[in-house]
Amino acid sequence: IPVEPFDLVIFGGTGDLARRKILPALFRRFCAGQMPHEARIIGAARSRHGADEYKATVRAAIVEFVGGNEAQSDALEGFVDRIDYVTVDARGTDGWAELAGKMRDGCVRAFYFSVAPALFGDLAERIHHHGIATEQSRIVVEKPFGNDLATARALNDTLAEHFDEGQIYRIDHYLGKETVQNLMAIRFGNMLFEPLWNSQYVDHIQITVAETVGVGGRGEYYDKAGAMRDMMQNHLMQLLCLIAMEPPAKFDPDAVRDEKLKVIRALDAVEPHHIVRGQYQALDGEHPGYREAAGNPRSSTESYIALKAHISNWRWAGTPFYLRTGKRLVARSSVISVVFKDAPHSIFGAEAGRHANVLSIRLQPNEGITLQVTIKEPGPGGMRLVDVPLDMTFAEALGPEGGDPPDAYERLIMDVIRGNQTLFMRGDEVEAAWAWADPMIAGWTARGEVPKPYESGSVGPDHAEQLLRRDGRAWRGIK
Numbered sequence: 001i002p003v004e005p006f007d008l009v010i011f012g013g014t015g016d017l018a019r020r021k022i023l024p025a026l027f028r029r030f031c032a033g034q035m036p037h038e039a040r041i042i043g044a045a046r047s048r049h050g051a052d053e054y055k056a057t058v059r060a061a062i063v064e065f066v067g068g069n070e071a072q073s074d075a076l077e078g079f080v081d082r083i084d085y086v087t088v089d090a091r092g093t094d095g096w097a098e099l100a101g102k103m104r105d106g107c108v109r110a111f112y113f114s115v116a117p118a119l120f121g122d123l124a125e126r127i128h129h130h131g132i133a134t135e136q137s138r139i140v141v142e143k144p145f146g147n148d149l150a151t152a153r154a155l156n157d158t159l160a161e162h163f164d165e166g167q168i169y170r171i172d173h174y175l176g177k178e179t180v181q182n183l184m185a186i187r188f189g190n191m192l193f194e195p196l197w198n199s200q201y202v203d204h205i206q207i208t209v210a211e212t213v214g215v216g217g218r219g220e221y222y223d224k225a226g227a228m229r230d231m232m233q234n235h236l237m238q239l240l241c242l243i244a245m246e247p248p249a250k251f252d253p254d255a256v257r258d259e260k261l262k263v264i265r266a267l268d269a270v271e272p273h274h275i276v277r278g279q280y281q282a283l284d285g286e287h288p289g290y291r292e293a294a295g296n297p298r299s300s301t302e303s304y305i306a307l308k309a310h311i312s313n314w315r316w317a318g319t320p321f322y323l324r325t326g327k328r329l330v331a332r333s334s335v336i337s338v339v340f341k342d343a344p345h346s347i348f349g350a351e352a353g354r355h356a357n358v359l360s361i362r363l364q365p366n367e368g369i370t371l372q373v374t375i376k377e378p379g380p381g382g383m384r385l386v387d388v389p390l391d392m393t394f395a396e397a398l399g400p401e402g403g404d405p406p407d408a409y410e411r412l413i414m415d416v417i418r419g420n421q422t423l424f425m426r427g428d429e430v431e432a433a434w435a436w437a438d439p440m441i442a443g444w445t446a447r448g449e450v451p452k453p454y455e456s457g458s459v460g461p462d463h464a465e466q467l468l469r470r471d472g473r474a475w476r477g478i479k
């Protein structure tokens with residue numbers, strides 16, 4: 001179903017994110033017939049381009065990042081027809097009147113701030129000053145949303161000077177992933193799991209987001225961020241919220257976000273000995289180690305972090321949540337595992353062993369769900385038990401569409417146009433997440449801690465294994 005006609009202005013329209021993610025996502029939605037004839041995308045940046053030159057940039061981006069037949073087809077020309085460009089100076093006066101002149105009445109106006117956060121205030125102020133925004137206009141901002149609580153607050157305050165919270169769409173692209181949305185469907189669309197979803201039945205929960213990529217060309221940004229700010233405070237935090245929150249009364253933006261916020265606010269401070277930070281080392285001279293990639297030979301920034309979190313509320317008191325994420329690990333794998341408690345009593349005797357059910361939700365790749373169940377080992381040798389997987393992949397269960405879900409940005413950008421904030425972070429949520437992360441960062445900085453080295457292509461530092469071993473538990477394999 002096509003969305004309403006819109007004017008989408010992409011500030012930073014020539015930048016990496018626009019070329020890699022935003023424009024390809026828009027193109028795919030165009031191909032899917034979701035973009036009405038009147039939709040227009042206006043690139044805006046400081047570089048002096050004519051519209052035709054920008055169209056060529058867009059064409060090249062689609063060919064590079066969408067590729068295949070789609071990008072060759074007439075569709076590409078149809079898409080490019082909807083593209084325009086304005087040269088604007090975010091800190092000056094150039095281009096603003098021209099941009100104002102391009103805005104059409106009766107269309108949704110959305111402004112994507114795909115620029116450094118230092119420019120958010122300038123953009124917001126100028127959009128407002130030139131009367132470019134209406135009360136229904138939306139702005140979209142990317143992470144990193146601040147560097148700590150103080151800077152996030154300052155950003156929220158700056159945006160609030162010109163826009164209501166209901167107009168601000170803070171992107172965490174994990175929320176746009178089909179499988180992440182599925183967490184809510186699995187939890188709240190089934191009767192089977194929810195009664196067991198608490199500390200009485202759940203021994204612990206693991207959230208792993210493992211990547212094989214290193215920091216690549218983003219060393220300068222990453223070295224100031226590290227895995228805590230880049231992944232843990234936002235993406236893993238969102239996963240934790242969705243897996244731990246109370247059922248919202250309905251699937252509506254504030255109902256969902258209120259419940260997520262309660263989870264974040266119920267998190268205990270994480271004790272220093274429950275945090276493991278790591279830094280990847282070079283591999284056979286083939287791949288550079290972290291410090292080389294980051295261009296900082298003495299860097300003490302972590303490219304890996306594991307920690308044990310506790311949620312102090314009625315549902316989860318006593319159930320640890322183990323979270324880990326890192327770069328240059330053995331495999332790309334994002335999985336949430338809910339490990340249930342052992343049966344209270346084994347009628348089969350001690351030799352039957354200990355067996356626990358585990359519900360694993362694979363977010364990427366090979367998206368699907370596995371429920372580990374215990375059955376009788378076949379054969380006449382008595383009652384021995386064995387664990388087997390009850391396995392489902394979305395690709396098999398749902399056909400090609402299930403196996404090839406749309407990119408997170410496709411869903412999120414269309415939600416901006418539709419005016420649906422459910423999958424976007426509210427200002428108080430982001431601030432609460434920083435309030436949880438900040439003391440950890442301050443602690444290891446004050447103690448002068450250096451991350452533990454780990455081999456590229458491994459599962460991370462040994463200390464992370466010990467974090468669970470100490471509790472008589474083990475990480476589920478990354479591969």
Ligand code: BG6
Pocket residue numbers: 211230231
């Ligand atoms: C980004 C981080 O937000 O998420 C990157 O800045 C990370 O460092 C990326 O690689 C991971 O996203 P995905 O969708 O590839 O899991």
